[in-house]
Amino acid sequence: MLFLGILQSIKMAFKSIRSNKLRSVLTMLGIIIGVSSVIILVSIAQGSSKNITSQINQLGKNLLTVNTYSTDLELTDDTISQLGKLSGVKAVSPIVSGRVNVRKDRTTSQVSVIGTNASYSDVRDTKVSRGRFITDLDIEYRQKIAVLGSETAETFFGVNNPVGEYIQLNGNSYKVVGVLASKGSSLGQSGDNVVIVPLSTGQLLAGSTSISTVYLQGKSESQMNFVMNEVKMKLAALFPGKSNDYGVTNQQDVMDTMSSVTNTMTMLLGGIASISLLVGGIGIMNIMLVSVSERTKEIGIRKAIGAKRKDILLQFLIESVVLSAMGGMIGILLGLGCGKMVSTFMNMSISFSAPVILYSFLFSLIVGVVFGVFPANKASKLNPIQALRSGA
Amino acid sequence: MDKPIIQINNMSKTYQLGGETVHALNNVSLEINKGEFLAIIGPSGSGKSTLMNMLGCLDHPDQGSYLLDGKEIGKMTDNQLAAIRNQKIGFIFQNFNLLSKLTALENVELPLIYAGASAGERHKRAMDSLNKVGLKERAGHLPAQLSGGQQQRVAIARALAGQPAILLADEPTGALDSKTSKEILKLMQQLNELGHTIILITHDLEIAKQAKRMVSIQDGELQENGGALLGDFAIY
Numbered sequence: 016m017l018f019l020g021i022l023q024s025i026k027m028a029f030k031s032i033r034s035n036k037l038r039s040v041l042t043m044l045g046i047i048i049g050v051s052s053v054i055i056l057v058s059i060a061q062g063s064s065k066n067i068t069s070q071i072n073q074l075g076k077n078l079l080t081v082n083t084y085s086t087d088l089e090l091t092d093d094t095i096s097q098l099g100k101l102s103g104v105k106a107v108s109p110i111v112s113g114r115v116n117v118r119k120d121r122t123t124s125q126v127s128v129i130g131t132n133a134s135y136s137d138v139r140d141t142k143v144s145r146g147r148f149i150t151d152l153d154i155e156y157r158q159k160i161a162v163l164g165s166e167t168a169e170t171f172f173g174v175n176n177p178v179g180e181y182i183q184l185n186g187n188s189y190k191v192v193g194v195l196a197s198k199g200s201s202l203g204q205s206g207d208n209v210v211i212v213p214l215s216t217g218q219l220l221a222g223s224t225s226i227s228t229v230y231l232q233g234k235s236e237s238q239m240n241f242v243m244n245e246v247k248m249k250l251a252a253l254f255p256g257k258s259n260d261y262g263v264t265n266q267q268d269v270m271d272t273m274s275s276v277t278n279t280m281t282m283l284l285g286g287i288a289s290i291s292l293l294v295g296g297i298g299i300m301n302i303m304l305v306s307v308s309e310r311t312k313e314i315g316i317r318k319a320i321g322a323k324r325k326d327i328l329l330q331f332l333i334e335s336v337v338l339s340a341m342g343g344m345i346g347i348l349l350g351l352g353c354g355k356m357v358s359t360f361m362n363m364s365i366s367f368s369a370p371v372i373l374y375s376f377l378f379s380l381i382v383g384v385v386f387g388v389f390p391a392n393k394a395s396k397l398n399p400i401q402a403l404r405s406g407a
Numbered sequence: 408m409d410k411p412i413i414q415i416n417n418m419s420k421t422y423q424l425g426g427e428t429v430h431a432l433n434n435v436s437l438e439i440n441k442g443e444f445l446a447i448i449g450p451s452g453s454g455k456s457t458l459m460n461m462l463g464c465l466d467h468p469d470q471g472s473y474l475l476d477g478k479e480i481g482k483m484t485d486n487q488l489a490a491i492r493n494q495k496i497g498f499i500f501q502n503f504n505l506l507s508k509l510t511a512l513e514n515v516e517l518p519l520i521y522a523g524a525s526a527g528e529r530h531k532r533a534m535d536s537l538n539k540v541g542l543k544e545r546a547g548h549l550p551a552q553l554s555g556g557q558q559q560r561v562a563i564a565r566a567l568a569g570q571p572a573i574l575l576a577d578e579p580t581g582a583l584d585s586k587t588s589k590e591i592l593k594l595m596q597q598l599n600e601l602g603h604t605i606i607l608i609t610h611d612l613e614i615a616k617q618a619k620r621m622v623s624i625q626d627g628e629l630q631e632n633g634g635a636l637l638g639d640f641a642i643y
């Protein structure tokens with residue numbers, strides 16, 4: 016019987032909403048704007064957060080970086096191979112870096128150069144799109160070969176295939192053996208304008224054998240903290256008392272910092288949008304109060320012919336919930352539509368998530384209940400005699 | 408004859424109007440038997456509607472007792488009173504009081520909804536009721552599409568739908584012309600002949616005379632048969 020009553024109330028609610036279309040739409044507008052702005056803003060925030068995460072991941076998975084800040088402290092081949100033998104470390108890639116003058120025919124340009132080993136390709140997630148990467152044999156024989164970043168390749172060779180061609184690095188001729196796949200710029204660094212040479216050759220080019228950076232790849236994401244400690248302990252043992260001269264950074268730390276920033280941003284945007292949902296709820300309450308006083312007579316009639324308090328309460332409560340639910344549904348559609356438009360026309364990455372859509376809908380329902388209770392209660396408490404006497 | 412369906416003993420109701428005490432009902436006692444057609448007549452402000460609210464279980468008296476069908480009404484909660492109104496009483500108002508957004512049929516179904524009847528039963532009983540007042544064909548019309556007399560017939564059908572023991576009519580013809588008034592009165596007489604107990608409230612002696620029994624009320628005091636007061640009412 017209660018179920019029947021609710022069905023009946025929902026029907027009556029739709030009837031009264033339909034009989035006052037303009038007002039109902041205006042009432043729902045608050046909820047519509049609230050729900051859709053929650054969806055749009057949170058999707059934009061989550062989209063950019065995803066974007067940043069993938070950019071950081073592009074730098075290499077499970078990446079640890081060891082840097083030296085002092086010339087007293089040298090990372091020798093021996094140190095590096097000891098780091099490579101640690102249980103959690105999968106691969107090691109030492110680098111020397113600097114800038115060189117690159118020339119091909121009449122084109123010249125300053126380009127950053129990296130001297131490294133074969134593991135670099137895995138450790139930094141840098142794949143070749145053409146030719147091959149550096150091999151350990153190249154290092155051993157101090158081969159004058161180079162792998163070009165995609166942008167560098169384009170600068171010097173245009174659309175031609177550079178593999179097998181020669182370029183001048185600081186006046187010496189190097190054979191191009193490969194071209195890197197484009198990574199795009201990540202976090203402001205262009206990874207595409209670069210020349211990669213074998214470590215030994217790089218040391219010649221830079222005029223120095225000192226290695227200031229070593230990249231380490233951990234075996235699994237879950238072990239990164241353990242690997243970090245392992246590396247720190249090893250370095251502490253190798254260079255006692257010099258802990259200020261080197262540093263170890265974890266890719267994960269950077270990621271955590273970034274994601275805490277983007278989470279804050281998401282919460283902030285979601286929170287601001289939720290306020291408009293609340294304002295929408297107040298709009299519903301306002302209209303429901305008007306509706307109660309307009310329908311005093313109706314309430315009196317219903318009570319006279321046997322409606323109990325709970326019947327009237329339910330009727331008005333369901334009406335406000337139906338209003339807010341309809342507003343919520345329209346808001347979801349509008350939010351999805353506008354989100355799509357923002358992502359296509361403004362070239363923003365956007366990420367819709369089902370929980371956010373669900374929560375904002377539930378929130379709009381709750382708003383309907385919370386702000387509907389007061390007017391509904393007011394209606395249910397009306398004295399039938401007074402209500403019948405009222406002129407309306 | 409079995410026990411009276413309505414037994415009112417020494418009922419009083421006062422209102423405070425700006426420091427002045429109005430005795431809307433003053434020590435009223437009244438018994439109504441099943442199947443009666445009773446008219447309550449009195450001038451404006453005499454307490455007719457107040458009495459009707461008491462009879463209709465819409466209000467609590469200040470003093471006195473009210474037995475409806477042998478049950479004491481005074482001690483009931485609002486919810487119990489709502490149920491009593493729903494099952495035992497059919498209201499017919501001066502200005503019809505139909506819900507303007509509902510069709511005639513939906514209006515007649517309303518008391519059955521609150522009684523918890525199933526959709527099928529509601530429809531059947533509401534159609535039966537409309538048939539009794541001769542408006543079966545107008546079931547789908549909105550009140551605004553019906554004449555005053557037809558609206559009052561729908562209101563009567565609504566009052567009949569729950570098959571209540573008593574029909575309470577407060578100035579049912581007050582908003583109707585004399586020809587339509589006669590039709591409505593005729594309908595009420597027919598319903599009385601079918602066994603319905605009818606209480607008709609009016610300030611019009613001509614209408615009151617149509618009832619089988621008449622009581623008059625003035626300044627909250629009730630008198631059987633109008634008595635000496637009857638002459639005064641001729642002017643209303």
Ligand SMILES: Nc1ncnc2c1ncn2[C@@H]1O[C@H](COP(=O)(O)OP(=O)(O)OP(=O)(O)O)[C@@H](O)[C@H]1O
Binds near residue numbers: 422430451458
């Ligand atoms: N809610 C109220 N508050 C204050 N006074 C009231 C109230 N209801 C009725 N009264 C007073 O009680 C008296 C009787 O009122 P009631 O409505 O019963 O008269 P009535 O006989 O129905 O009159 P009418 O023929 O005009 O409808 C009047 O003096 C009225 O002013």
Ligand SMILES: [Mg+2]
Binds near residue numbers: 456
């Ligand atoms: Mg009256």
